Amino acid sequence: MWFTCEKDVLQEAINIVQKAASNKTTFPILEGILITVEKDRVILSATDLDLGIETYVNADIHQVGSVVLNSKILGEFIRKLPNDVITVKKENNDVYITCLKSEFVLVGNNPEEFPKLPVINENTMYEISQDLLRNFIKQTIFAVATDETRPILTGVLFEVRNEVLSFVALDGYRLALKSYEIGNKDNISAVIPGKTLIEISKILEPINEPVKITFTPNHILFNLGDTKIISRLLDGEFINYRQIIPDEYRMKVKVKTNELMESIERASLLAREGKTNLIKFEIKEDKMVITSNSQMGKVYEEVNIELEGEGLKIAFNSKYFLDVLRIIDSEEIYLEFSSNVSPCLVKKVDSKDYIYLVLPVRLVDTV
Amino acid sequence: MRKILHVDLNAFYASVEQALNPDLEGLPVAVAGDKEKRTGIILTSSYEARKFGVKTGMTVGDAKNLCPNLVLVKPNFKNYMSYSIRVMDILRSFSPDVEQFSIDEAWVDVTGCEHLFGDGAEIADKIRHKIKDELNITASVGVSYCKLVAKMASDLKKPDATTVVMKEDLEKVIWPLPINDLMGVGRKTRIKLNDIGIFTIGDLANSSLSFIEKRFGKVGRYLWYFANGIDNSKVSTLRETAKGIGNSITTPRDIVNLEEASEVLMVLSESVGKRLREHGLEGDVIEITVRTSDFNTFVRQRKIYHHTDTTYEIHKNALKLLSENWVNENRIRLLGVRVTGLRESSGFKQMSFFEEKAVQKNEVLDRCMDTIRDKYGKNAIVRASMMVNESHKSINIVSDKEWTPMNPFNKGGGNL
Numbered sequence: 109m110w111f112t113c114e115k116d117v118l119q120e121a122i123n124i125v126q127k128a129a130s131n132k133t134t135f136p137i138l139e140g141i142l143i144t145v146e147k148d149r150v151i152l153s154a155t156d157l158d159l160g161i162e163t164y165v166n167a168d169i170h171q172v173g174s175v176v177l178n179s180k181i182l183g184e185f186i187r188k189l190p191n192d193v194i195t196v197k198k199e200n201n202d203v204y205i206t207c208l209k210s211e212f213v214l215v216g217n218n219p220e221e222f223p224k225l226p227v228i229n230e231n232t233m234y235e236i237s238q239d240l241l242r243n244f245i246k247q248t249i250f251a252v253a254t255d256e257t258r259p260i261l262t263g264v265l266f267e268v269r270n271e272v273l274s275f276v277a278l279d280g281y282r283l284a285l286k287s288y289e290i291g292n293k294d295n296i297s298a299v300i301p302g303k304t305l306i307e308i309s310k311i312l313e314p315i316n317e318p319v320k321i322t323f324t325p326n327h328i329l330f331n332l333g334d335t336k337i338i339s340r341l342l343d344g345e346f347i348n349y350r351q352i353i354p355d356e357y358r359m360k361v362k363v364k365t366n367e368l369m370e371s372i373e374r375a376s377l378l379a380r381e382g383k384t385n386l387i388k389f390e391i392k393e394d395k396m397v398i399t400s401n402s403q404m405g406k407v408y409e410e411v412n413i414e415l416e417g418e419g420l421k422i423a424f425n426s427k428y429f430l431d432v433l434r435i436i437d438s439e440e441i442y443l444e445f446s447s448n449v450s451p452c453l454v455k456k457v458d459s460k461d462y463i464y465l466v467l468p469v470r471l472v473d474t475v
Numbered sequence: 476m477r478k479i480l481h482v483d484l485n486a487f488y489a490s491v492e493q494a495l496n497p498d499l500e501g502l503p504v505a506v507a508g509d510k511e512k513r514t515g516i517i518l519t520s521s522y523e524a525r526k527f528g529v530k531t532g533m534t535v536g537d538a539k540n541l542c543p544n545l546v547l548v549k550p551n552f553k554n555y556m557s558y559s560i561r562v563m564d565i566l567r568s569f570s571p572d573v574e575q576f577s578i579d580e581a582w583v584d585v586t587g588c589e590h591l592f593g594d595g596a597e598i599a600d601k602i603r604h605k606i607k608d609e610l611n612i613t614a615s616v617g618v619s620y621c622k623l624v625a626k627m628a629s630d631l632k633k634p635d636a637t638t639v640v641m642k643e644d645l646e647k648v649i650w651p652l653p654i655n656d657l658m659g660v661g662r663k664t665r666i667k668l669n670d671i672g673i674f675t676i677g678d679l680a681n682s683s684l685s686f687i688e689k690r691f692g693k694v695g696r697y698l699w700y701f702a703n704g705i706d707n708s709k710v711s712t713l714r715e716t717a718k719g720i721g722n723s724i725t726t727p728r729d730i731v732n733l734e735e736a737s738e739v740l741m742v743l744s745e746s747v748g749k750r751l752r753e754h755g756l757e758g759d760v761i762e763i764t765v766r767t768s769d770f771n772t773f774v775r776q777r778k779i780y781h782h783t784d785t786t787y788e789i790h791k792n793a794l795k796l797l798s799e800n801w802v803n804e805n806r807i808r809l810l811g812v813r814v815t816g817l818r819e820s821s822g823f824k825q826m827s828f829f830e831e832k833a834v835q836k837n838e839v840l841d842r843c844m845d846t847i848r849d850k851y852g853k854n855a856i857v858r859a860s861m862m863v864n865e866s867h868k869s870i871n872i873v874s875d876k877e878w879t880p881m882n883p884f885n886k887g888g889g890n891l
Contacts, residue, residue, distance in 0.1 A: 280829050
């Protein structure tokens with residue numbers, strides 16, 4: 109095995125596949141990156157058995173072969189090399205990495221021991237741009253459950269139905285739903301682990317290049333051209349989210365996203381102190397009053413609004429509101445309410461492609 | 476200047492026995508663990524018995540030799556606990572700042588309560604009278620400007636007395652006391668201090684701090700401060716200090732199936748839940764302790780991602796933890812349930828898509844049961860699941876760790 113390539117190119121490829129390498133030492137080979145040199149290309153791959161990533165590197169090939177090298181050490185060493193041509197050559201079990209006057213010899217692991225990524229028949233089922241997929245992930249991923257009580261909720265639902273592609277994430281307390289008209293495609297419903305999507309979103313760029321997506325019963329494959337990402341899907345049925353989203357409301361508030369966010373951010377400073385993140389809204393005619401208090405003091409904020417319907421007093425966990433205000437891509441939003449113990453819906457004024465639903469905080473009944 | 480009281484219940488276990496059983500009044504009584512065996516240990520003796528020299532820690536045999544008419548009683552911790560709780564309630568009726576140090580001792584910060592109840596000594600007398608009237612047991616109360624001196628003051632006159640020791644009294648009242656009367660001086664430290672010529676608290680107070688510190692390190696520094704009556708620690712209520720609230724039960728007979736275990740866990744969860752609600756706390760970590768009949772003990776805990784104080788949720792999670800971790804061949808002889816990750820309950824609850832109805836229902840149910848039980852007693856209302864096995868009614872619940880807080884003089888506010 110012997111090839112030469114530019115440092116930048118190799119470093120970028122390592123950065124990409126590293127995201128799938130395991131950090132746990134229970135199975136040391138999984139901490140490695142498999143380097144395979146074929147006649148016409150070099151392939152880097154890594155996997156933790158849930159997630160697998162492989163990517164191609166442009167290189168001059170002198171001799172085919174393969175080896176597994178520790179991902180962390182390799183990555184750090186390459187990053188610290190000067191910007192020049194790197195030669196990677198395997199002799200017996202040792203891998204010589206040279207660049208200008210530096211030489212690094214790493215003991216390689218047997219590539220035969222490296223688990224094979226599942227082979228997926230690549231008949232593309234769906235295609236969306238990198239930028240769109242990135243937004244889909246960004247606007248839903250924060251709502252996945254962080255606890256394992258219901259494992260299915262640690263993932264995001266990928267659903268195609270009636271020509272609409274939707275991503276849905278929900279924990280017990282809020283739900284994020286992003287959708288897009290994808291055209292006449294097969295219906296599907298699959299749950300992708302949250303961790304997979306977080307790693308993918310780090311690789312995706314805000315560009316129009318297409319991502320090809322393929323499913324098998326147990327896996328999903330994202331093909332970005334030079335990079336392929338394969339992930340296990342989560343087992344089980346997703347929650348029937350449609351029955352959670354109400355289609356009626358009794359009052360509707362129109363508000364500037366930024367103003368609301370900044371007010372809540374200030375109010376949450378004190379709410380955080382009480383460990384409850386509790387903020388209260390009082391909605392009346394043309395304004396919304398936001399208050400919070402703790403032993404340290406209290407905050408009072410007013411935000412201008414346009415109100416349809418009667419006023420209302422309601423309380424929320426500020427985090428659940430800030431999460432959505434920080435990522436929603438609309439200058440103005442609607443808040444829809446029915447009562448102080450029913451969910452609030454957050455929608456974009458200019459588009460129907462996003463719905464966020466959050467449950468309020470209620471007063472404990474005392475007898 | 477702060478006004479701190481230290482309330483010490485006199486001969487507590489024995490007093491409770493005498494209060495509950497008028498036949499024992501005026502007799503030399505001792506509570507002993509194994510009263511049938513001569514090797515059993517005296518836990519507490521009444522003042523009548525103390526006259527004969529009967530002391531805590533003696534064997535039953537030795538005590539009987541000193542006082543042949545000694546009446547021995549088996550301990551009943553449930554009664555002691557309920558008396559203790561009632562005393563604490565009385566203390567809290569004078570000031571919210573009550574720090575319980577053990578089952579029969581507590582500090583009360585009454586700074587600023589003078590307008591309501593009179594000066595420190597008057598409040599102390601009122602507390603003593605109220606305890607005597609309502610519970611027919613006696614207390615010694617120390618009144619001072621800090622916790623340390625208040626505690627020493629309560630020791631000066633027993634039983635049923637109020638002792639005031641202010642700063643200017645230190646030299647006269649505290650300094651002549653032997654050094655082992657000082658908090659933190661045990662047998663070993665006493666010997667070491669005696670070796671360098673320190674026999675009284677005054678001897679230590681008048682030594683040079685740097686000399687003591689060099690010799691005994693940080694501990695020496697604290698002891699020197701204590702000897703000089705310097706103690707800035709706060710009277711801290713459970714709210715601020717409790718890390719967890721828990722109960723455990725040694726079951727009358729070994730538990731062999733999950734159904735039985737579930738019932739016992741329910742008894743425990745009810746008690747833990749009630750205590751949480753009483754203190755206005757909620758927690759998000761549920762922990763169980765299991766001791767099997769071969770005396771292996773294990774603890775398992777789980778974070779539940781939202782704060783709760785309901786019996787239902789505590790029980791549900793405790794049972795789940797047990798069923799996941801219990802190998803059925805092992806018989807269980809002790810079970811414990813504990814809730815940690817505590818915070819003050821705000822009275823607000825984040826609503827959830829899941830089980831919202833059940834959660835709300837149980838909140839109301841718990842509070843309703845609490846009210847009924849407070850008014851008419853614990854057995855006035857019981858869960859149907861508890862009626863299957865009547866024996867659970869008689870189980871002794873023991874609060875874990877509640878009576879053994881960390882060093883009470885290390886609670887902030889101090890600039891030692």
